[in-house]
Amino acid sequence: MLTLSPDAPLALSTYFLSVAADDTVTLRITVSDSGTASFTGQWSPSART
Numbered sequence: 656m657l658t659l660s661p662d663a664p665l666a667l668s669t670y671f672l673s674v675a676a677d678d679t680v681t682l683r684i685t686v687s688d689s690g691t692a693s694f695t696g697q698w699s700p701s702a703r704t
Contacts, residue, residue, distance in 0.1 A: 686692045
């Protein structure tokens with residue numbers, strides 16, 4: 656699990672959005688009451704032919 660601060664750059668989410676076009680990506684983001692965001696993700700590269 657990766658914990659991101661509220662002011663963390665969007666580069667991570669942008670990366671997952673960019674690979675989502677060709678690969679299977681599962682994301683789950685939860686924000687706690689204290690403002691910390693918990694990020695969990697699974698990346699399954701598609702078979703390259």
